[in-house]
Amino acid sequence: MPNPAFSSPTPNAAKIAVADLDGVLRGKYVSAEKYAQILEKGFGFCNVIFGWDMTDLCYDNAQVSGWHTGYPDALAWPDTSTQRAIPWESQLPLVLADFSKDESGAASVCPRSLLKRVVGKAAEMGYEAYFGAEYEWFSFRETPASVHEKGFQQLTPLSPGMFGYSMLRSSQHASYTDALLQQLPAFGIPLEGLHTETGTGVYEAAIAHSGALEAADRAVLFKQGVKEIAHRQGLLASFMAKWDSGMPGCSGHLHQSLKHTGTEQPVFAGPGRPNGFSRAFEHYLAGQMALLPILLPLLAPTVNSYKRLVEGSWAPVNMSWGIDNRTVALRAIPGAQPRVEVRLGGADANPYLAIAACLAAGLYGIENQLELEQPPVSGDAYQIKGLPALPRNLGDATARLKAAPLAGEWLGEAFISHFVRTREWEWAQYSQAVTNWELKRYFEII
The missing domain is CATH 3.30.590.10 (Glutamine synthetase/guanido kinase, catalytic domain)
Incomplete structure (x- = not known):
């Protein structure tokens, strides 16, 4: 059942969004005509959203998404039950999507698709x-x-x-x-x-x-x-x-x-x-x-x-x-x-x-x-x-x-393997960083 908060004005644009592995919403504005097509047929979304970290640095240890894949589109599918209007953005329509119907591997690592499987x-x-x-x-x-x-x-x-x-x-x-x-x-x-x-x-x-x-x-x-x-x-x-x-x-x-x-x-x-x-x-x-x-x-x-x-x-x-x-x-x-x-x-x-x-x-x-x-x-x-x-x-x-x-x-083995690689990447980025704490503690006295 569509969200009761969703109204259906006829603006000339809408928003679509998907959640990456860090829970960051990634999305875009689309025209009203494109939005209607997306609700009916889904849309292609670059699989890099599962191949980079929250600062858009591409993982060098991933398998599902990486330079070796050429970063193709994966099939994202909107869930019309999530449709709603954004009150502070002129009632612009928004819908959430996931990759549950994708067959290229994105479904195995998509957070929303994972939760649907557990449900x-x-x-x-x-x-x-x-x-x-x-x-x-x-x-x-x-x-x-x-x-x-x-x-x-x-x-x-x-x-x-x-x-x-x-x-x-x-x-x-x-x-x-x-x-x-x-x-x-x-x-x-x-x-x-x-x-x-x-x-x-x-x-x-x-x-x-x-x-x-x-x-x-x-x-x-x-x-x-x-x-x-x-x-x-x-x-x-x-x-x-x-x-x-x-x-x-x-x-x-x-x-x-x-x-x-x-x-x-x-x-x-x-x-x-x-x-x-x-x-x-x-x-x-x-x-x-x-x-x-x-x-x-x-x-x-x-x-x-x-x-x-x-x-x-x-x-x-x-x-x-x-x-x-x-x-x-x-x-x-x-x-x-x-x-x-x-x-x-x-x-x-x-x-x-x-x-x-x-x-x-x-x-x-x-x-x-x-x-x-x-x-x-x-x-x-x-x-x-x-x-x-x-x-x-x-x-x-x-x-x-x-x-x-x-x-x-x-x-799922595919999800855990990919997620572990992303956390190993995150830990590696931190381990290489020189922090303010280290500078204050070691810079002069050591």
Whole structure:
């Protein structure tokens, strides 16, 4: 069913967009005539979007896309259920596309196509998966030009001071707050809540839950929408996981639940059982406990992601679970419709890959009836000894993913092989860089 936020004016152009491996939307404007053809027949899109990094540097280690392929077009197909009008761009139509129908190899590495396959696996098992994303981001009184001129240092935040849940700050910036509250829902992204978070100029938004694929669509468009709305307010929004060592990080928490297909019956509810959790819920948690440490690069995909995963940062440092506990990796939330909040991911994660990883891990636990080997953490998980530690950097996390056959079994060998190569590339770029920290520490004294 087409998105109800989509209206059908007759402008002379439209937008089409696809998500690359880093969750960056790549797209173009097309004429109204071309748009009509695309909706009917799909369109060719250069496969380089899976062969370069977020700065448009081409990988030298990729197989699916690279100079050796000549960078041909791959078949992208629009999903008309994602059609919507862009409120801040004269109601211009926009549609998301993926490469599920492509036969050249792009389908195997396309993030949206991957999530569709995992959702299909859930359907085969008799489940419908529901997700809701929460995002934190920093807003600055800057422009793209000014942050480059300043070398990304001494940036001016939207507001000074630590003002979590501040009624004052959100009211003081009412124009920005109102634009987010009005324009995002009009863009087909319903919000359940919006508030300031701890940090200078930080906001957090909770997106209303929906089916897994739609939740990922909403999430990727939410990040794009916030950036565009902020720009029109004279601001710059950043979803970087940890932009400043003295500031909190930006999370991308994922709330998730299952229902039996075709019913409203929650799979995770277990009346009469401890905490009201079903056996299936415990298996789902156990699967995530087992598999998410292996799939961590899908939730923490950048070098910077791991700067957020430190003690006392409202982000986990070990693989743990607890009941309504915000110091653990998996927060089990009881109630009439229980859910689990995965707190591993940062705001920098690709929503399609993060949701695919979480769902695949949970389904793995249900299919294999895994048992929870660890009791729920009560109190501060940072202080409990013996909990399984998470990888401390992208290099270690990628090596662990590369060595795990289970990852390929659940997400596809072709995808894992390609994704691992992209993270190895990312780690190599970082390893070769000379940072400001090194200059300050070694330049004169050593």
